[in-house]
Amino acid sequence: MSEYQEIIAQLRDTVAQICDQYAGEYWRAKDRAREYPGEFVQALTDAGLLACLIPEAYGGSGLPLSVALEITRAIHENGANAAACHAQMYTMGTLLRHGSDEQKARYLPGIARGELRLQAFGVTEPSAGTDTAGITTTATLDGDRYIVNGQKVWISRAEHSDLMILLARTTPRNEVSKRTDGLSVFVVELREALENGLTIRPIRTMINHATTELFFDNMPVPAENLLGEEGKGFRYILSGMNAERILIASECIGDARWFIKTATDYACERKVFGRPIGQNQGVQFPIARAYAQTEAADLMVSKAAELYDAGEACGAEANMAKMLAAEASWAAGDTCLQTHGGFGLAEEYDVERKFRETRLYQIAPISTNLILSYLGEHELGMPRSY
Amino acid sequence: MKVLVAVKRVVDYNVKVRAKADGSDVDLNNVKMAINPFCEIAVEEAIRLREAGVATEVIAVSIGDKSCQEQIRTSLALGADRGIQVETEGAVEPLVVAKLLKGVIEKEQPQLVILGKQSIDGDNNQTGQMLGALTNMPQGTFASELVVDGDKITVTREVDGGLQTLSLNLPAIVTTDLRLNEPRYASLPNIMKAKKKQMDVYSPADLGVEPKAHLTTLKVEPPPERKAGIMVASVEELVDKLKNEAKVIS
Ligand SMILES: Cc1cc2nc3c(=O)[nH]c(=O)nc-3n(C[C@H](O)[C@H](O)[C@H](O)COP(=O)(O)OP(=O)(O)OC[C@H]3O[C@@H](n4cnc5c(N)ncnc54)[C@H](O)[C@@H]3O)c2cc1C
Numbered sequence: 001m002s003e004y005q006e007i008i009a010q011l012r013d014t015v016a017q018i019c020d021q022y023a024g025e026y027w028r029a030k031d032r033a034r035e036y037p038g039e040f041v042q043a044l045t046d047a048g049l050l051a052c053l054i055p056e057a058y059g060g061s062g063l064p065l066s067v068a069l070e071i072t073r074a075i076h077e078n079g080a081n082a083a084a085c086h087a088q089m090y091t092m093g094t095l096l097r098h099g100s101d102e103q104k105a106r107y108l109p110g111i112a113r114g115e116l117r118l119q120a121f122g123v124t125e126p127s128a129g130t131d132t133a134g135i136t137t138t139a140t141l142d143g144d145r146y147i148v149n150g151q152k153v154w155i156s157r158a159e160h161s162d163l164m165i166l167l168a169r170t171t172p173r174n175e176v177s178k179r180t181d182g183l184s185v186f187v188v189e190l191r192e193a194l195e196n197g198l199t200i201r202p203i204r205t206m207i208n209h210a211t212t213e214l215f216f217d218n219m220p221v222p223a224e225n226l227l228g229e230e231g232k233g234f235r236y237i238l239s240g241m242n243a244e245r246i247l248i249a250s251e252c253i254g255d256a257r258w259f260i261k262t263a264t265d266y267a268c269e270r271k272v273f274g275r276p277i278g279q280n281q282g283v284q285f286p287i288a289r290a291y292a293q294t295e296a297a298d299l300m301v302s303k304a305a306e307l308y309d310a311g312e313a314c315g316a317e318a319n320m321a322k323m324l325a326a327e328a329s330w331a332a333g334d335t336c337l338q339t340h341g342g343f344g345l346a347e348e349y350d351v352e353r354k355f356r357e358t359r360l361y362q363i364a365p366i367s368t369n370l371i372l373s374y375l376g377e378h379e380l381g382m383p384r385s386y
Numbered sequence: 387m388k389v390l391v392a393v394k395r396v397v398d399y400n401v402k403v404r405a406k407a408d409g410s411d412v413d414l415n416n417v418k419m420a421i422n423p424f425c426e427i428a429v430e431e432a433i434r435l436r437e438a439g440v441a442t443e444v445i446a447v448s449i450g451d452k453s454c455q456e457q458i459r460t461s462l463a464l465g466a467d468r469g470i471q472v473e474t475e476g477a478v479e480p481l482v483v484a485k486l487l488k489g490v491i492e493k494e495q496p497q498l499v500i501l502g503k504q505s506i507d508g509d510n511n512q513t514g515q516m517l518g519a520l521t522n523m524p525q526g527t528f529a530s531e532l533v534v535d536g537d538k539i540t541v542t543r544e545v546d547g548g549l550q551t552l553s554l555n556l557p558a559i560v561t562t563d564l565r566l567n568e569p570r571y572a573s574l575p576n577i578m579k580a581k582k583k584q585m586d587v588y589s590p591a592d593l594g595v596e597p598k599a600h601l602t603t604l605k606v607e608p609p610p611e612r613k614a615g616i617m618v619a620s621v622e623e624l625v626d627k628l629k630n631e632a633k634v635i636s
Contacts, residue, residue: 006456010463010577013420017571048574061574 004067011049011067012074018043019078024350027080031208031353036160041085044075045114050088053243055096058104059112065243066305069250076254079350081357083209086251087119087157090243094165094185098228098236107163107187119157120164120190122214123237126153130370132167133179133234137216139168139186145220146170146186148197152214154364158200160210164188166221167237170230185233187225196220207357242308242318244365249301249318252325255358256294259332262351263287263339270341283339290332297324316379319371326361326368333358387534387556389432389441390496392487393425393461395454396507409605412507421457424502426464427562430569431532432500433465440534441498443467447490449474449483455585462580463572469585470494474597480508482597484516489593491521496557498539503528503561514561524554527561 022040030037044050052068054060068089075082092111095103095118110116128134137150148168158164164187171182194200197219200212228236264287267278277283304317333355337344344351362368376382397403397412398420406413421429435441446461447470448454458469472486491499504511518525526532526541530549533540534556543550544563572580590597618624628635 006459007577007581009456010460010572010580011574013460014571014573014577046573047571048576052574061578 004064007063008067008070011070014047015049015071015074016078018047019075019080022080024079024348027353028347028350034204034208036210037081037084037208038160040080041088041160042114044085045088050085050114051112053089054092054108054112058108060108064305064309065246066302066309069247069301069305072247073250073254073257076251077257078254079258079354082251083357083360084157084160085119086247087121087244088114088117090240090247091118091121091165093243094227094236094240095187097239098185099187103187103225103227111163116163117157117161118163118165118187120155120161122152122155122158122164122166122188124154125151126213130367132237133183135167135169135183137166137168138172139166139170139184139221141170141223142220144223146223146226148186148188148216148219148221150216152216154203154211155214156209156211158190158212158214159202161190164190165227165237167233170233176231180234182231183233183237184230185227185236186221187227188219188221189225193219193221207353207360209360241365242304242314245318245322246301246304246308246314248361248365249297249304249321249325252322252329252358252361253294253298253301255329255354256290256297256325256332258354259329259336259351259358260287260291260294262349263290263332263336266336266343267339277339286335287339290328290335293324293328293331297321297328300324316375319366319374322361322366323368323371326358329358330362387435387441387498388443388445388494388496389435390445390447390487390491390494390499391425391428391432391461391466392483392499392501392513393429393446393448393454393457394422394502394505394507395419395448395450395457396422396505399423399506405606405608409607411603411606419453419456421460422502422505422507424504424506424562424564425457426502426569427564427566428500428502429461429464429466430567431562432498433570434567435498435532435534436465436467445470445494445496447472447487449478449486451475458585459580460572462583462585463577464570465576466583468583471585471587472593473587473589477599477603478597479599479601480510480512481516481600482595483513484520485595486590486593486597487513487517488520489590489595490588491517493593498534498556499523499559501559501561503563514559518559521559523557523559525559525561526552526554528563529560530563530565532560532566 049071051060052063056062072082072086111118125135139146139148166186166188167183169182170184176182197217199215202212267283268276270277301321304314304321307314307317337351337355340351343349373385377384398418401417404413432444436444444466445468446458446466448458449472455471462469501514514527528543529541530544531542537556539554539556539558541552
């Protein structure tokens with residue numbers, strides 16, 4: 001780890017300086033208008049930060065996940081939000097691990113330069129939800145192309161992406177022995193698809209997240225855009241999820257640190273009854289508790305990242321890291337809001353916005369219950385609950 | 387044209403510094419350190435000169451213990467070509483820094499030396515001027531604009547009354563003011579490249595300097611806490627208070 005110490009310090013400085021240029025009012029205005037923070041994303045792109053995980057051979061910096069997570073954490077720690085672009089860092093992992101040499105050579109250099117955005121990941125469907133193997137979007141081989149029909153929901157950044165990794169069923173469920181078989185993964189070129197059967201519809205949500213629903217009406221995808229082997233897509237998708245969970249967990253740690261610092265500063269400054277509110281244990285202790293919770297969760301994030309970088313199995317750790325970090329950021333956010341009293345609800349303090357934003361991570365990319373059922377079943381050996 | 391830039395490791399400007407309990411120094415325990423902001427402006431200016439084709443090589447030099455290599459590395463990540471650390475222990479006062487820089491100048495023979503006008507820790511504002519005197523090179527301090535033209539450099543200086551323009555023969559020494567430029571941040575590819583750039587380490591003896599202390603710190607203490615202000619109702623009341631209470635006008 002120590003060989004990266006200096007790089008991490010410099011990365012944190014660079015992120016802090018970028019976030020300084022895009023401070024509170026920038027995010028407030030974007031939030032109000034539900035607008036994509038394109039300028040911020042461009043600044044991160046120009047600084048090469050979103051290409052951190054892409055191997056040097058394809059024009060990235062080839063950093064391990066344990067260094068990359070310093071970037072997402074620092075973004076959130078500095079009051080900004082990485083959700084508009086974090087997927088540009090890790091979605092390419094599916095392509096990198098399972099794509100052919102031609103596919104990698106075709107896309108990865110452009111992704112590394114930031115000219116190509118691969119930051120849309122099309123898995124969730126309205127009728128399947130968490131039950132990924134139950135998706136009903138189909139891709140049917142027709143000569144040298146697949147024809148896609150169906151629908152996806154909550155597909156974030158699709159309007160701000162050139163490419164999308166898509167999961168679709170290529171063999172009907174009743175023709176496979178395991179329901180996780182028969183699913184395949186494709187790289188979809190979105191600009192072209194928009195003229196050939198793809199409709200993207202934005203969904204307004206509680207946060208500014210650029211999430212959308214997708215409708216496929218006989219959308220052709222060239223057969224050469226199939227990643228890996230047909231029918232093995234479910235496993236390919238799973239293999240990318242650990243990186244996503246760890247990076248998002250580190251965003252939660254960043255949020256938590258922002259909340260704790262903001263709450264602490266306010267508690268020391270705000271005087272009621274002639275003394276700082278932070279002098280009251282009723283105000284001080286919840287902040288201290290959130291701090292302890294955050295630092296503990298951060299240890300799990302580091303552990304998961306270390307395992308990941310060592311190429312070891314880290315499903316349980318990545319899941320626990322995401323769950324613990326999301327709970328810590330939520331506790332810190334709730335405490336920060338409470339510490340601010342009425343002012344916590346005022347837009348200009350940014351607390352209410354961060355509070356809304358950090359709530360997402362108990363639901364996406366995977367909800368807490370599903371993590372708990374994973375731990376119960378796979379780590380503890382209890383009966384499968386669903 | 388070779389440009390030498392001096393960079394100093396200081397407490398990050400965002401940090402609220404505290405005195406140590408025993409009053410011996412500022413407490414640096416667990417405090418974030420950074421390049422002195424004026425030095426960062428110096429690095430930026432040197433890199434811009436190289437990007438404009440005026441400078442051919444930018445060398446960042448820092449004086450201090452091993453930890454100041456971090457700031458050299460940051461300068462390299464910003465775009466400097468190579469680094470030099472002059473290894474010293476403990477606090478070094480401006481005169482010693484100036485003598486050591488003179489030693490580096492003799493080794494490297496730069497055409498232009500850019501320093502910050504002061505560092506935000508001691509706020510001495512002395513090193514550049516002392517270096518000018520020791521090397522007999524012309525100096526332009528508090529620069530808000532630099533234009534190199536052949537063997538001359540035009541320095542626009544911020545002085546109390548406005549702007550002063552100097553024309554100096556190269557080699558020359560320039561110290562930077564805040565408005566000279568806005569420093570960039572290091573991109574990730576440049577941070578990675580910086581790891582591979584050359585960094586030489588010299589001892590003061592290598593430069594023929596014996597770091598002698600002429601100054602002793604007696605005590606470091608925080609400034610007295612400011613008392614709460616008051617609101618006055620009118621200009622008359624303000625004038626009255628300035629005259630009779632504060633006694634700052636008569
Ligand atoms: C803002 C946002 C962005 C998103 N971005 C993307 C994206 O880019 N790409 C993508 O593919 N998806 C995306 N998602 C989808 C996200 O991954 C899902 O919302 C999430 O996995 C939960 O699925 P669901 O919403 O269908 O909830 P459901 O599956 O309907 O679950 C509802 C609730 O029931 C609980 N539950 C369900 N089954 C069980 C069980 N067996 N035991 C116990 N509890 C259970 C869940 O924990 C949850 O609390 C996004 C979602 C949001 C909100």
